[in-house]
Structure formats: C-alpha cells, structure tokens
Amino acid sequence: MNPVVSAPRIYNWDDRKGAQPLDPALDGLVKDIIGKVADKWTMLILEALADHGTLRFSDVGRKVGDISQKMLTKTLRQMEEDGLVQRVVHPVIPPHVDYSLTEMGGSLGGAFCGVWLWAEAHHAQIEASRKAFAARNAAV
Numbered sequence: 001m002n003p004v005v006s007a008p009r010i011y012n013w014d015d016r017k018g019a020q021p022l023d024p025a026l027d028g029l030v031k032d033i034i035g036k037v038a039d040k041w042t043m044l045i046l047e048a049l050a051d052h053g054t055l056r057f058s059d060v061g062r063k064v065g066d067i068s069q070k071m072l073t074k075t076l077r078q079m080e081e082d083g084l085v086q087r088v089v090h091p092v093i094p095p096h097v098d099y100s101l102t103e104m105g106g107s108l109g110g111a112f113c114g115v116w117l118w119a120e121a122h123h124a125q126i127e128a129s130r131k132a133f134a135a136r137n138a139a140v
Contacts, residue, residue, distance in 0.1 A: 054100040
C-alpha cells in the first residue's frame with residue numbers, strides 16, 4: 001500500500017519549532033506566482049533570454065523552439081505583467097519589439113537553476129522509474 005503524501009505547505013523555515021504558515025496573502029501570492037512561472041514555456045523563455053540577452057519576438061520563439069505564436073505571446077505578456085521581462089517597442093515600420101529579462105526575471109532564472117541541476121543529477125533515476133511504471137501498467 002502506498003503512503004498518502006499531503007501537499008507541502010509554505011512555512012517560515014526560520015521558525016520550524018512553531019511551524020506557523022506564512023501570511024495568507026503571501027501564501028496566495030507564492031501559489032499564484034508558482035502557477036504562472038513554473039511552466040515549461042516560462043522556464044524556456046527565461047533560459048533563452050538569460051543565454052542570449054535582448055531578443056526580438058521571433059528570435060525568442062526560435063530559441064525556445066516548438067512554441068506556437070499564440071503561446072509565446074501569452075507567456076511573454078504574463079511575464080511582462082509579473083515584471084520578469086521588459087518589452088520595448090521601437091517606432092519603426094515594420095514594428096520592432098525587443099524582450100529582455102528584468103533584474104527580477106534574471107534572479108528567477110537563478111532560482112530555477114537548482115531545478116535544472118536536480119533534474120540532471122536524477123535523470124537516470126527518473127527514466128528508470130518511468131520505465132518501471134510503464135512496465136507495471138502495461139498489463140493493466
């Protein structure tokens with residue numbers, strides 16, 4: 001029988017004895033931000049802009065690869081709204097729009113670096129688990 005694991009709560013790690021949840025408003029903000037930025041496209045756009053600096057819209061799409069124009073537009077707008085990217089429109093014909101990371105966006109990329117390192121360190125284990133899962137469920 002598999003153990004039941006509850007979803008983790010956000011706690012103040014400096015006061016583990018009391019284990020009091022953080023301010024509910026902050027808790028809500030953290031959940032909202034994680035929901036918006038912990039997706040594949042946001043992480044790949046962060047990586048592209050961190051690696052290549054300021055990019056035009058079409059260049060962001062090429063660097064990310066396999067993203068629809070609609071999803072690229074949606075993700076960049078959300079990132080701009082959250083203050084992660086800066087959008088600069090140049091008044092020329094045809095329109096020229098550049099995107100770059102803000103300081104906050106760059107710091108978020110640094111925070112996600114740990115996820116990449118974790119995935120790299122556990123890649124073989126994850127693949128083995130996926131194969132074992134597929135084998136167990138193939139007969140079902």
